[in-house]
Amino acid sequence: MIGRGGWIAVSVLAALSPAGDLSAQAGAREGGAEGPARTIFRGATVIDGTGAAARDGMAIIVEDEVIAAVVPVDELGAEVLEGAEVVDASGWHxxxxxxxxxxxxxxxANRAQAEFILNRYLYGGITTARDMAGDVRSLMDLQRASLVKEIDAPDLLFSALMAGPDFFTDPRTVSSAAGETPGAVTWMQAVTGDTDLVEAVTLARGTWATGIKTYAxxxxxxxxAIAAEARRQGIPVWSHVHVGPARSLEVARAGVRxxxxxxxxxxxxxxDDVFREGQEGRRSGFVDVDLNDPVIDSVFAAMRRNGTxxxxxxxxxxxxxQRRMAAIDTVGARPPGAAGDSARAGPGGRRPPPIDRRRRGVRPRCETADAFALTRRAWEAGVxxxxxxxGMTPPDSVFPALHEEIRLxxxxxxxxxxxxxxxxxxHGAVALGLEDEIGTIEPGRKANIAFLREDPLAGPESLRSVELTVKRGTLYYRRDFVLGEPPERPGGPPG
Ligand SMILES: [Zn+2]
Structure with a gap:
């Protein structure tokens, strides 16, 4: 992989000391040579994230930022324990x-606000967050601050956005390119059939984004063509399911990540005729569709085939x-705060200009129950x-909204x-293209672990019993978490 991914791979290799070398490493430390800092989480029940069953009485051995081994506690030898920091994880999951x-x-961009959000993420067990389009000038700084432990935050990965020129009147793009022209900056590029995509993808990568988000x-x-060039340059494409005029089946067939x-x-x-009327501006809004239509199975099949x-x-x-959604007779864009990407006030607390309601196109009507049913069908189809x-965790919530998504x-x-x-x-790691580095508790993976007092297999409420988050081998105890006052944000609640 090119760029950042390569850098991560190198750092993993440099830090990793395979389980078989543990005694050698211990010996090296005794001899006064610099070895990796070793932390052993002893006695936990491990659910490793591969789908394998839970294992009781395990020890997770971490060296610097990386998991070196996961072994039964009774296999821990004195030479491994020597010089290690041991965390009693008995009774934890x-x-x-x-x-x-x-x-x-x-x-x-609002640094204090972002730190407030990310701090709550980390102490809620989240070690990685994928930001799906924003002001990259701010995101880069947050990523750096997290990486060097200036702030308590998950690893932050982010996207550079591409969309058709029509999209860049959206106030969110104006906010995210503040001071510049949305559509004409490297992290928010307007693209057409005439765009030099080799250059466009290269420019997107140059923002330190690790994904290209295709939006509308x-x-x-x-x-x-974007997906093919992105593949060639080693950066995944993260697409909306519908980037009208391309619909879900075309998006799935494009082979996006x-x-x-x-x-x-x-x-x-x-x-097709209804959709065409929408594209031609003769019709807009939500239309009833049969969500059991076999064409949706074709979407799932393409996603499964492409590993999407x-x-x-x-x-x-x-x-x-859905009631609020249905009240909006517009398509391809959403009002401030509506489903989809969250909207924000403009600079100085001014409300963003109203979204252009002349946008063309139709969208499928989808009630909450439909969303659940479609997700279940996708899951059953092997997607x-x-x-x-x-985004959009309420400001006074002490746990991140992700816990709620998990409950749903x-x-x-x-x-x-x-x-x-x-x-x-x-699967979050797969979306990021980082499945060889994060996402499971296995030797060679980054030491990103959440320890819970209660059994997570018993239900999602267990996530609230988080005791300790480990990110890249660094320990963040929940007891040290302080929500604090949400920083002032002109025009809206924190995401
Ligand atoms: Zn979004």
């Missing part, structure tokens, strides 16, 4: 650090409610589901907790 697969912490006003041919927002899967089932992850973002569907919220996946979609935990860790 270890799960992979959670991956928040869809958030927005810098739609409008893109046809199937252009999306396929991840698709966001389950409701728009139904776009494939909109009759679905981040369903159920929580935002529930939160906003990888990731857990992402689209378990209770409303009907996924067993073992599968939900895999969704909330490993």
């Amino acid at each position: 270890a799960i992979p650090g959670l991956v928040e697969a869809h958030t927005h912490v810098a739609t409008m 006003a893109i046809d199937g041919e252009l999306l396929g 991840a698709m966001s927002h389950v409701c728009d899967l139904g776009s494939a089932a909109i009759p 992850v679905l981040d369903a973002t159920l929580r935002i569907v529930v939160q906003i409610g 990888m589901i990731a857990a992402g919220t689209d 996946l378990h209770e409303d979609v009907g996924m067993p907790m073992l599968d939900v935990l895999k969704a909330a860790s490993y």
